[in-house]
Amino acid sequence: MKFIACDWGTSRLRLRWHGPEGLREIASDDGASRLAARGEDRARVFREALREAMLQLDAPVGLPVLVSGMASSSIGWRELPYATVPFSLTGSDVVGEWVESDVYLISGVRGESDMMRGEETQALGWAEQVGEALPDQVTLILPGTHSKHLRIDRGAIMAITTFMTGELFELLCQHSVLRHSVAADAPWDPAAFREGVAASAEDRLTSSLFQVRTRQVLAAQTGAANRSFLSGLLIGSELRALGSGETPIVLAAGPALRESYSMAAADCGLASRWSAIEVDGLAELGQRRLWKRLAPSTGN
């Protein structure tokens, strides 16, 4: 392809390029957070980190780089304003900037009271993938440290809602009193996970969370089961916010989260509205869609 796809996250930097011999891909720990701490001259620090990563990737010299994620944030290469909703999935509303002659930063999108950086590009990629089959109304879920729910109406993102599901899970496992009641690296326990999903129906999360401890102390549940219970409680709590209705829901995630979110969705009564797809490659696909606009004459 005619450009290099870059996903510059808070903690990781990833580059991908499809050459004649297939996909080349590298990832490093040069995330935005670490680079921002390194010095005052952000443009220089980010430029050098990118150059180093490009050497590792060993793609042809001179290809432009499209960058999604945190490089356009306040801890990034250059802070760009957010695009706003409604945000067309054609890519026509993207806010971006060439910060070098061959480096294009794609900015995030803000809603009325929420925002994202990076997920907008994945949403463009999903639109590219489904093409004409894009539903009239749909909620796209991109889970992770911060799970993003994107309400899409006739081809445009209308609203963004963030759930701190992944971050809360890690915080509680590592720093709270519950750390004594969950195992560090336990295999997934679907039965305990579903008990957590069921417990999320009570709608009083700050209390339900303590059940992780009471299950261990009073009911001798193991830390392995409790880890899955906590996950079910938090994911169930997130999915119940979707409420009732008919709007289809599409989850884009890796295999593990597809399995757990889909199980929780079924137990929350969302099965008839639910589908799940692989997230890997969506960001790059979104950049392809954008590339057609940036360089319409070069193809992709």
Added chain:
Amino acid sequence: MKFIACDWGTSRLRLRWHGPEGLREIASDDGASRLAARGEDRARVFREALREAMLQLDAPVGLPVLVSGMASSSIGWRELPYATVPFSLTGSDVVGEWVESDVYLISGVRGESDMMRGEETQALGWAEQVGEALPDQVTLILPGTHSKHLRIDRGAIMAITTFMTGELFELLCQHSVLRHSVAADAPWDPAAFREGVAASAEDRLTSSLFQVRTRQVLAAQTGAANRSFLSGLLIGSELRALGSGETPIVLAAGPALRESYSMAAADCGLASRWSAIEVDGLAELGQRRLWKRLAPSTGN
């Protein structure tokens, strides 16, 4: 008085004695958690910590010590089984043990799927304080790191529910992405607090929490206001779990929590059922009530 009141918490050890010259009181960092880490022979470690604290208190030699809290837990002097609900506020259901000829440990209480150690003694103290005026049905709230809601019916605790309100607040302020959006030691901002209480009505806490960040990034709210907003969100979320009904609610807390919880209660529509009292001294009063049973002939 004829005994020394001891509250042995996870992180603090407190002793109180009312002598002819008034109240003597000492507190140290010899909480159960620290002592449990010190060695294998728990009885020796706890006995020595208590002896040292007694020397500081300088009360008459030979007085018995009544101990509430974590000294009866798995990280304590000796682990005692929980008393169970229904738990009479006369003190007749207390589980306790003389671990030395002059040291009496008071164990905690468990409900169907929750438990407490220490708060049962405060509840006994409240019953001692109100005497004949104890309502037929009432919910007693003892807020803190873990806020306990005790459902009381005709003089007995029937159910316990724990809310992790205080611990979540500290965790989120110290370890989450929200730490960049809250000030470390900001004065209380009642208006922002009430905005947090209002936001808790949405009933999707893992999402509402992220508003602490979006308020800073998108609406330029200061970290000082955001700290109060977060507090309002978590306390509001706790109080909304009380639901509707007529049952009176009594909050026992120090001045700061009385003010914030009472403001949140009013905004959650609980004003007509709400009253708030000072918590200081309730544990000792509960031990007095118990002392009458342990040593009925000695008076108090």
